[in-house]
Amino acid sequence: MAAPWAPFAATFTNFLFIRGRSGLARSRVAWKAAATERRTVAGTQVLRLIHTTSPTQKKNVATSGREECTVAFIKKQIEEFNIGKRHLANMMGEDPETFTQEDIDRAITYLFPSGLFEKRARPIMKHPDDIFPKRRALQWGEDGRPFHFLFYTGKPSYYSLMHEVYGMIVDLDKCSDHLRAKGLLPQKKNQDLIGSRWLIKEELEEMLVEKLSDQDHMRFIQLLERLLTLPCGSTEEEYIHKFRRAIPVQSKTKLIEPLQYDEQGMAYSSGEGKRKTAKAKVIVYEHGSGRIKVNGIDYLLYFPVTQDREQLMFPFHFLDRLGKHDMDCTVSGGGRSAQAGAIRLATANALCSFVSEDEVEWLRQAGLLTTDPRVKERKKPGQEGARRKFTWKKR
Amino acid sequence: MRENAWSSGRGGFDPRVGARNRPRNFWRGMMLRKVIRLISKSHKLDPGRFLHVGTRVSQNVAVGLDAQVPSEKSRTISRTQENDPAKHGEQHLCQHYSIPLEELKTIFPHGLPPRFEMQVKTFSEACLMVREPALELLHYLKNTNFANPAIRYVLYGEKGTGKTLTLCHAVHFCAKQDWLIMHVPDAHCWVKNCRDLLQSTYNKERYDQPLKASTWLKNFKTSNERFLNQIKIQQKYIWNKRESIEEGRPLGEVVEQGLNRVKNASDAVGIVMKELKRQSSSGSFRLLVAVDSVNALWGRTTLKKEDKNLVAPEELTLIHNVKKMVTNDWHGGAIVVSLSQTGSLFKPRAAYLPQDLLGKEGFDDLDPFVPIQVYNYTPKEFESCIQYYLENRWLQHKKAHTEEGKKELLFLSNSNPWQLERLCAHL
Numbered sequence: 001m002a003a004p005w006a007p008f009a010a011t012f013t014n015f016l017f018i019r020g021r022s023g024l025a026r027s028r029v030a031w032k033a034a035a036t037e038r039r040t041v042a043g044t045q046v047l048r049l050i051h052t053t054s055p056t057q058k059k060n061v062a063t064s065g066r067e068e069c070t071v072a073f074i075k076k077q078i079e080e081f082n083i084g085k086r087h088l089a090n091m092m093g094e095d096p097e098t099f100t101q102e103d104i105d106r107a108i109t110y111l112f113p114s115g116l117f118e119k120r121a122r123p124i125m126k127h128p129d130d131i132f133p134k135r136r137a138l139q140w141g142e143d144g145r146p147f148h149f150l151f152y153t154g155k156p157s158y159y160s161l162m163h164e165v166y167g168m169i170v171d172l173d174k175c176s177d178h179l180r181a182k183g184l185l186p187q188k189k190n191q192d193l194i195g196s197r198w199l200i201k202e203e204l205e206e207m208l209v210e211k212l213s214d215q216d217h218m219r220f221i222q223l224l225e226r227l228l229t230l231p232c233g234s235t236e237e238e239y240i241h242k243f244r245r246a247i248p249v250q251s252k253t254k255l256i257e258p259l260q261y262d263e264q265g266m267a268y269s270s271g272e273g274k275r276k277t278a279k280a281k282v283i284v285y286e287h288g289s290g291r292i293k294v295n296g297i298d299y300l301l302y303f304p305v306t307q308d309r310e311q312l313m314f315p316f317h318f319l320d321r322l323g324k325h326d327m328d329c330t331v332s333g334g335g336r337s338a339q340a341g342a343i344r345l346a347t348a349n350a351l352c353s354f355v356s357e358d359e360v361e362w363l364r365q366a367g368l369l370t371t372d373p374r375v376k377e378r379k380k381p382g383q384e385g386a387r388r389k390f391t392w393k394k395r
Numbered sequence: 396m397r398e399n400a401w402s403s404g405r406g407g408f409d410p411r412v413g414a415r416n417r418p419r420n421f422w423r424g425m426m427l428r429k430v431i432r433l434i435s436k437s438h439k440l441d442p443g444r445f446l447h448v449g450t451r452v453s454q455n456v457a458v459g460l461d462a463q464v465p466s467e468k469s470r471t472i473s474r475t476q477e478n479d480p481a482k483h484g485e486q487h488l489c490q491h492y493s494i495p496l497e498e499l500k501t502i503f504p505h506g507l508p509p510r511f512e513m514q515v516k517t518f519s520e521a522c523l524m525v526r527e528p529a530l531e532l533l534h535y536l537k538n539t540n541f542a543n544p545a546i547r548y549v550l551y552g553e554k555g556t557g558k559t560l561t562l563c564h565a566v567h568f569c570a571k572q573d574w575l576i577m578h579v580p581d582a583h584c585w586v587k588n589c590r591d592l593l594q595s596t597y598n599k600e601r602y603d604q605p606l607k608a609s610t611w612l613k614n615f616k617t618s619n620e621r622f623l624n625q626i627k628i629q630q631k632y633i634w635n636k637r638e639s640i641e642e643g644r645p646l647g648e649v650v651e652q653g654l655n656r657v658k659n660a661s662d663a664v665g666i667v668m669k670e671l672k673r674q675s676s677s678g679s680f681r682l683l684v685a686v687d688s689v690n691a692l693w694g695r696t697t698l699k700k701e702d703k704n705l706v707a708p709e710e711l712t713l714i715h716n717v718k719k720m721v722t723n724d725w726h727g728g729a730i731v732v733s734l735s736q737t738g739s740l741f742k743p744r745a746a747y748l749p750q751d752l753l754g755k756e757g758f759d760d761l762d763p764f765v766p767i768q769v770y771n772y773t774p775k776e777f778e779s780c781i782q783y784y785l786e787n788r789w790l791q792h793k794k795a796h797t798e799e800g801k802k803e804l805l806f807l808s809n810s811n812p813w814q815l816e817r818l819c820a821h822l
Contacts, residue, residue, distance in 0.1 A: 322802040322806050
C-alpha cells in the first residue's frame, strides 16, 4: 500500500505545506533571499520551506506575493485539491462524487488529531479560494504599461464599476424616453427588493479587491438606487441582484415548547438557563400563589440578598404575573448572583409557553431571553490578573 | 407636579421649606386638619383617614366628612382603638393597637427589639399588630389555672416572623393584668460579648457577670416598682462579712444592694428569682417569666476563662438562675419563652424548630411545653401592615400605594415581616 500512497502523500503534504506557507506569507512577507530567486524563476513554485528571520512590514505586495497572484497557480491548486479530495474519499471508504466539505473536515480531524486550542492553528483542507486571499492579478505588462485604462485613478475596479452602472442608467433613460413617447411604460415591481439589503462596504471591498472609503461606498449605493428608479429590464435586475444580500429572519428562531400536564391535570412548563458557571432548571406551574422553591428551600432563605430576589421577580413583573404562578427550581454551580441570573433566564424561557407571541417578542427585546455571554476572562502570564498588570516600579 | 412644599407626599409638608414660603393653602390646610381631628375624636374615627381630604379650602368640612366616610369602609382598616390586650379578640385580628408611650417606658424598659424601638421613635407611637399566635397565647394565659404548675409556652418560627413582638404583646397583657413580670430580653446577650467574668463568691464553680446583672436589675426595678415593697423575703442572706439582709425586709432592698454593689449583682438576681419563685405559689401575686432566645441557656458560649477554656452555660450564675425559673416546679404563673436563631451561637441559619435550636438537653428540660408557631404574614396582615406604613407616611415611593407596588413588595419579602420592614425602610 506504500506505493499508491506515496504520490498522494507527496501531493497531500505539499498541499498542507503550501497552506502553511501561505499563512506565513500573509503575515510575514518579503523573504529577501527568496525574492531574488523568484524573479528569475517566474511562474514556477518554490516548495522549499525557508525560515524567515526578520518579520517586515507589508511593502512590495505586488512583487513578493507574485507567485500567489498568478491565475495558473490558483488553478493548479484547485486541481490538486480536487485530486486530494478524491484520494481522501477513497481512504475513508466513501463515495468520491458526493464528498462534501463537512466530510473533508471530519476526515482531517480523524486522520490528524490535534490538541491545539486555537482552532485556526489545526490542520485544515479547504478549497484554495477560501485559503488564498484574493489578490489582484498583475496590472501591468512587461513594458510597464498598465492594462486597465483607469489604473492611475488608484481604484480602477471601483471606477470602472461606477462607469458601467452609469452607462446602464444613460441607456435606460434613452429607452424610457422612447417608451414614454410610445406610451408603453412597464410597471415598477418592488417585491424583489424586500428581504434583501445592499452590500456593505466590507463586502464591496472584498468583491472589488480594493480599499474603498465610506464616501465611495455611499456614492455607489446612490447610483444603484438611481438605477432602480428607472424602468429596468431583466438583465438590469440580474445585475442589481449581484449587489444585494438576503437578510436572515431573526425573530422566528425561538422555539416555544408546548405546555405539559402532570397527574393532577395542572399545566406546567419547564425551562433551562445558565449564567457564568451556574445552570438552572425551572418548572413553572400555571395556577399558583407565588410560592417559589429553590433546591427544595424557600427562596427567601436561599437568596437572603434582595438583589437576587429582584432578579427572580423580573420575568414575572414584566409580564404582570406576580402572584399567579408557582415555581420549583434546581440550580447548581456558580455563585449567588450567577445562580439568580440562571434562574431568571430559565423562568423567562419557561414563561414563553404561557404567553402570546407578542409578549415573547417583548421578552426578547427586554433581554430576558438572551444568555449572558460574559464569563470569567482568562488570566494572562506576565500579568497579575486578566487585565491587572503587576505593580510598575520605576527602578 | 409643582415642586413646592407639597411635593413630598400628599398632605405632607417639606420641613426644608421655611414658614414664610409655604403656600397660603398650607395654613388653611393645617386648620382644616385640626378641625377634622377634633371632629374625628368625637366620632371615634381614625384621624389618619382624613389626611387624604386634600387642601382645597373651598371644600366644606362637613361635605368632606360625608364624602370620606363611605369610601373608608371599603378600605382595609389597619388600626383599632382597643388598647387593652385583654379585650383583644377575633374581630381585632390584623389590626394595629397602640401602646401609650408612658406605659412603654415602664413595661418595656428593655424588652423591645432595637429596630422596633427605632420605629417607635420615628412614628412617635408604638403599634403592635394583633395576630393569631398572640391571640392564642393570650387565650391560654387568660385561662390559666394558678393551682397547677406553671405551663411553658414556646414560641417558635422562622427568622423574622414576629416571635419577640408576640412575646411583648403577652408581656403587655400581663402587665395590664397586674402580674409581676420577669422579662429577660435576650438570653444570648448573657453568653457572649462579656468582658468581665468574676468568679462567684457564693459558688466557686460559677462565674458572675456584674454589668449585665446590674442592667437587668435596673430594668426589673423600673418595670415592677410597686411589687418591690410589697414582697418580703423569707430568708436571711449574707452578702459578705459586713453586710446582710434580714428576713422580712422588702425585696426592693435586695435590688438596691445589687445595684449599689455591682459585685454582688448576680447573686442579687439569683435571690430575687428564688424568692419570687417561692412566693408566687402563695398566691399574693402572679408571676410571668418571659425569656427571649431561650435556646441560649443550653447552647455553647463564646466566653473563656483565664486559662482559655470555654465556659459552659451552666457555669454562669445568671444562666443557672434563669434555668431554675424556667423549670415548672412552681405554680401561680406562666412561663412564656421564645426561640431565636438570630443571635444564637453555632447554629445553622435554616434551623428554627425547637429540636434544632434547643438541642436534646434543652428539649428534655423544657418538655412538656405548649408549642406555638408564628408564621409569616397572611395576605390580610400584609395589607394591614402596608396600610399602617402608608398612614404614617413611611412609604414615599410613588408606586407604594398601587396594587403592582404591593405585589412587588409581597414577592420580594415573601410576606416575612422582618424582610418587609427592611424593604420599606428604603422606600
